[in-house]
Amino acid sequence: MSAADVTDRLVGLVAALRAHGVRIGTGESVDAAQAVTELGFTDRELLREGLAATLLHTPDQRRLFDTVFDLYFPHGVGAPGEDPGDRDDLRDRLARALADGDEALVARLAIEAVDGLGGYGSSPGADGWSSYQTLERLRPQTLLARVRDDIRGRGGADGFTDRLLEDEIRRRIEAFRALVATEARRRVAERRGRDEIARRAVAPTADRVDFLYAGKDRLAELRRTVQPLARKLATRMAARRRRAARGTIDLRRTLRGSLSTGGVPMRPVLRRRRPSRPELVLLCDVSGSVSGFSDFTMLLVQALHDQFSKVRVFAFVNRVDEVTGFLRHGVADPAGLGARIQSEARLTAYHGSSDYGVALGEFAERHGAAVGPRTTVFVLGDARTNMSDPNLAAVRRIAEQARHVHWLNPEPRSLWGTGDSAAPEYAELVAMHECRNAHQLGDLVGRLLPV
Numbered sequence: 001m002s003a004a005d006v007t008d009r010l011v012g013l014v015a016a017l018r019a020h021g022v023r024i025g026t027g028e029s030v031d032a033a034q035a036v037t038e039l040g041f042t043d044r045e046l047l048r049e050g051l052a053a054t055l056l057h058t059p060d061q062r063r064l065f066d067t068v069f070d071l072y073f074p075h076g077v078g079a080p081g082e083d084p085g086d087r088d089d090l091r092d093r094l095a096r097a098l099a100d101g102d103e104a105l106v107a108r109l110a111i112e113a114v115d116g117l118g119g120y121g122s123s124p125g126a127d128g129w130s131s132y133q134t135l136e137r138l139r140p141q142t143l144l145a146r147v148r149d150d151i152r153g154r155g156g157a158d159g160f161t162d163r164l165l166e167d168e169i170r171r172r173i174e175a176f177r178a179l180v181a182t183e184a185r186r187r188v189a190e191r192r193g194r195d196e197i198a199r200r201a202v203a204p205t206a207d208r209v210d211f212l213y214a215g216k217d218r219l220a221e222l223r224r225t226v227q228p229l230a231r232k233l234a235t236r237m238a239a240r241r242r243r244a245a246r247g248t249i250d251l252r253r254t255l256r257g258s259l260s261t262g263g264v265p266m267r268p269v270l271r272r273r274r275p276s277r278p279e280l281v282l283l284c285d286v287s288g289s290v291s292g293f294s295d296f297t298m299l300l301v302q303a304l305h306d307q308f309s310k311v312r313v314f315a316f317v318n319r320v321d322e323v324t325g326f327l328r329h330g331v332a333d334p335a336g337l338g339a340r341i342q343s344e345a346r347l348t349a350y351h352g353s354s355d356y357g358v359a360l361g362e363f364a365e366r367h368g369a370a371v372g373p374r375t376t377v378f379v380l381g382d383a384r385t386n387m388s389d390p391n392l393a394a395v396r397r398i399a400e401q402a403r404h405v406h407w408l409n410p411e412p413r414s415l416w417g418t419g420d421s422a423a424p425e426y427a428e429l430v431a432m433h434e435c436r437n438a439h440q441l442g443d444l445v446g447r448l449l450p451v
Helices: 003-019 026-039 044-055 059-072 087-100 103-117 131-138 140-155 159-192 194-200 216-223 226-246 251-261 290-303 337-344 356-366 392-401 423-427 438-448
Strands: 279-285 310-316 320-322 375-380 404-409 431-434
Touching (some): 003 044, 003 194, 059 159, 087 131, 087 140, 131 159, 279 290, 279 356, 290 337, 290 438, 310 356, 320 356, 356 392, 392 423, 404 438, 423 431
Parallel strands (some): 404 431
Antiparallel strands (some): 310 320
């Protein structure tokens, strides 16, 4: 590659990472360029590690980086230039490579598989390449027993060793599947442009994934980010509390004190205030896809427990129940929190769909004492009432009792008011905020909570 091409690829890599939320400054970009100069292109994996060391800040950014790196610094260009053979021959060679643990050969077979089985359109590869189509035709997951028997025949394995062997074979097959996806993405990027594929076809980091569309694996990844996010927010809130403790200038006392210095206010006098930790009430819709958003927020509040004088948590579907006990500090099981609330709390009375009107009314009647003049209330939910009465009077009553009420809605703002959404009606009574991912949630919690 020419120097101009290298520069273009490095600039594109940095821009793609920034577009996905990775903070990269000028100094880090210069360090990355220096790493490319020093490491060269002889060892692609060494270059990958060098750029990751200069550009990334947290481990959860690594998966995003690897995907983008493979687009801008691919292991090859174009087709392999050889006949991939038929499907059965490819499966035979893949089974032998998996049994041998030959990573280099497995990588070459992934390229051949996409070239021979992944093209679609009027002619192979004319319109594009598909990793899904490649894997459906090759079906590498069905090779597990064949590879296991091959390895057994060489050295033997039984009992616990046999189970470890199967786990290792599954790992090798998953690595092959990832290589196929990378190769198909590279081929498409050559045709449509690296920048477009980096923008449209690269999975974002966990904190940028929409709560409503996150699968089980991304939700599990999100739970692992709770503690780091909580530490960041606790530091931010403590700094705000320290600034607030200093108070504002007391003009009257400052002018009186300035009489001794000829009217020059040499020593400003501050109004001393005693900031108190806020009381927090969470009112969470735990039905359907919204439950992932509510679970994550409850875990975050649990991790921030020490920042509040009192925390009470209520969950609802079509009736409301207090679940504060499930979130005792340091006790809740992150993976099983939602299932435990669904099984042990009394959340439904007649069907399994959200009924905001009934739930909010029940909260105002039965648990109204939980809300006082020092309380900040966070309502978590998409405000979709399933065509039932939204019970605006109950929301108005809660807002009158509380210090602040904030409604966090995981749906895009463009969907508010569509279908059975009562978001615009609720937004007239309380502050409603779009909160689609963990990044937005962290910003909102840090900004909205009083000190």
